[in-house]
Amino acid sequence: MNTFRILVVDDEIDFQETIVNRLKKRNLHAIGVASGEDAIQALEDELYDVVLLDIKMPGGMDGIETLREIKRIQPLVEVLLLTGHASVETSIEGMKQGAFDYLIKPVKFDDLLNKMAQAFQKKAAHDSKIRDAKIQELIRYPSRVFGQEEEDGKDF
């Protein structure tokens, strides 16, 4: 199935790899990179639907600059900011630069998936011509898109 493409950007390799693995396990196409530069390289090579971007400490302009660059390369990609620190200024700055939303680590995987689903929805709305059919499917049967994930985390 032609699935969503997710880019995970985090220099905390343990975290990044695990997230990628867990997304892959849910039949999502996920790629992990450890730096802003790598992320930009990846975006130049391929199209993505959602970028999960870790921003650092308050005033972490690396994150914000990467975001700006991402939006320049692929304006339609939805960026979810992830941070260990909820600095309103940084988050507002991120939202101004076009980020979809932000989440504070550690985040429940379900919440992350829900946020992503919303981001996909938005992305899909933008790409309505190409992805119209997929949106319909997504709205009606989100569980089909994300496979087996349930609240108690058990497989079926």
Next chain:
Amino acid sequence: MKRTLYKKLKIKLISITLVVSIGPLVLLGAAIYYQFNKIYKAQIEDQILHLAKSESNALDVFLKERTSILAMIVETQSFEMLSKQQNLSHLFKAVNRRTEGLGLVDLGIIDQHGQQLAYAGPYSLYGLNYFEQPWFDEVMRRGTYISDVYMGFRQVPHFIIAVKGESGSSNWILRATIDSEIFNRLVRSAQVGGTGDAYIINQEGFFQTSPRFDGAVLSRSNINTQRFGEGTTVVEQKDSKGGTRFIGGSWLKGDDWMLVVSQAGREKSGWMGGARNTAILIIVIGGVAILLAIVLISHTLFRHLERSDREIGELSAQMIQQDKLAALGKMATGIAHEINNPLAVIGEKAGWMADLLADEEFQNSQNYMEFATSIEKIEEHVDRAKKITHSMLGFARRMEPRLDDVEINTVLDRTIEMLNNHARINNIEIRKRYSDQLPVIASDESQLQQVFMNLINNAVDAIGNDGIIEVTTKRKDQWLIIGISDDGPGIPRSVQKRVFDPFYTTKPNGKGTGLGLSISYRIIEKMGGNIRLESEEGQGTAFLVYLPVVLPEKK
């Protein structure tokens, strides 16, 4: 501490100002008083001096006049003629008839053996011998003699004037008795005013005339004649009542007698005493006015000072609290960030393990469930840790309130509804006492709910089991006051100051983050309000939330 400091400072200020302002006034007063006294004294002394001089002159004249008359008789009449009783009586009558007020009581002729040869007068003194009398020698030696006052044979105070006559080789004496009364009257004319006195004393200080006060003729006076100089002098003397008397003494009768004119120090006030009293009165009134002004001014000054000091103290306490919160906020942010990243990794790893566990073949193996529950536990505890770090971040976050139209009573109702179950389980009754006059205000409902939830939750925790929580609302001027009080154990005074500090908690480990009250405090502070704590150990605790009445903008 501060109060006593102020008290000391106040006393210091008042005393310095008093000394500086009243000091010169008092000095001036003293100088004026001294000057007045000096002038007054000089004046009174002058008066007494004059009086004593003129009076003593008059007395001198009185005595000389009588001595002259006797001397003239002695010079012009012969002893033989005068020693005839008949002739002497005739002369006595003639002299008394011719000179009025001469005061001559009797006359006597005494020969050189002291024998009275002739006598004219009311007493029967004929034939007495005066040879043994002390004055007899005096007359023989000096020629004339005026005696002190004495009682003599007749037992009435009197004095005599005696003049010696010479006829050939034999001497004789003409002796006259002077009426004390006429002499007294003369002296008394110098007794002026209410306290003035005048009398004559002899060298030993015995009264020769009767004084106006304190004494009788021939008794001893309290005047020491040694204190007086030649001629006429004035001295000061304390009297028995502690007052001052000015005493003028003027020698008479060849320094045998002294005329004493005395005057009490206070009496002769006149215009000068009045002026002095006026000056003293003005100074006293001025002093009292200055005293009052100084006390009043310093009182006002220090009241202002104390008030502004208190305000500064409160302000700096607030600033310290804010600084503390800000610093802790920064620290909390850093710690939260550092913990959140590893927590995220742990969480995700556990999740990943759960994902993988589902694929494994040993689902029926003995330990499968153990793995599954362990993973669940890890996730659960990551979640718990996350709650702590997130509330730390929430504390650090700037909480700009959103403005809704808020009905406080409704917000409280909703909050209480959420907590009622929990309270009921612990047998805690939540009583509401709302004012129905509260306006709708513009505030942030969810933040308010967070605060109320926190405060009521604390109250429930404080009581533990069986108790009453009372939630009240009222309006006071520009404030809404929400009171949440419990009948729990109360908060010790030593702890009360710290309850709003971040990370301060008395709850058991893991039960509280110590952030609830501190976040609540910040939320209400941001809204322009205040949370106050009233607690008495053993009697319960009341938190009072003060919210400013901010009316919503008209839409």
